[in-house]
Amino acid sequence: MSISSRFAVGIHILTLIEVNKDRVCTSEFIAGSVNTNPAVIRKIMGMLKNAGLVNVRPGIAGAELAKDLSEITLLDVYKAVNVVQENELFSIHENPNPACLVGRNIQDTVSSVFSTAQSAMEKALETVTIKDVVTDILEKEKL
């Protein structure tokens, strides 16, 4: 199974707010760029807001970044949109047999490895910022 596209959409939203910073970014406008329903955008935007990445206010059109571009990592976005719970990237099989040597110990052992692997992935996300994404997109457009 794949990690929810909320993450990709969250990145899209933040990137668009920056690139389009001279104009007002309503949920409808953003939905037009992402190609989805405005309510989906508002829901994800609410998560970004709770995480302190974005400023939006009821009744007032438009969203703005709440932090500097270069201080928002993709890990921040990933955590904000809640696509993977802490230490739950991998599922552990529940209730193995405690009467079996392997059954009663495998969960601890495997959890530890899974945790390490998940951390490696998250560290990779931490090295990239929204600024990097914006720069990369503008770069692509030049060619």
Next chain:
Amino acid sequence: MSISSRFAVGIHILTLIEVNKDRVCTSEFIAGSVNTNPAVIRKIMGMLKNAGLVNVRPGIAGAELAKDLSEITLLDVYKAVNVVQENELFSIHENPNPACLVGRNIQDTVSSVFSTAQSAMEKALETVTIKDVVTDILEKEKL
């Protein structure tokens, strides 16, 4: 969303075959340790077999490792049980608006980052072998 527990179960199966190598490991016996249905075990075992990690034959009770313990990495198991497709750990949002600067470029940019993050996770899995898992479990039991 979490990665299917098939992965954790696959690790459990291989570990159990090793730890229990002096006895015959039928799908029913393994299911008893994992605490699931034998058909589930047979399905996963079929995947491990296709990947060349295990020897099983129709009608003949018991499974054996097809490789040395120390030569089976968790990445091998992960790939065998098909829990995550190549470059599909993260979902990309489909059909962003090509008329938008961000919409027409975001997929490439984001895919590249996602691929890097997925690789980091898989590399971590590659550093651990079934032998490590077995050793860790036996170690735990000593205490």
Next chain:
DNA sequence: ATACTTGTAATCGAATTAATTACAAAAGAG
């Protein structure tokens, strides 16, 4: 022939996803 096992397909309920509709509440314009 009988008993046991593997291989595999079909089915089921549960959980999750993204999309959609609907509407209350907030803000601003006239």
Next chain:
DNA sequence: CTCTTTTGTAATTAATTCGATTACAAGTAT
């Protein structure tokens, strides 16, 4: 104050995936 626009949020829907279960054909040994 009234009307319009927008955000915030809940409810519903169809599609997808998962693990469990049942069932049975086919292979092997006694």
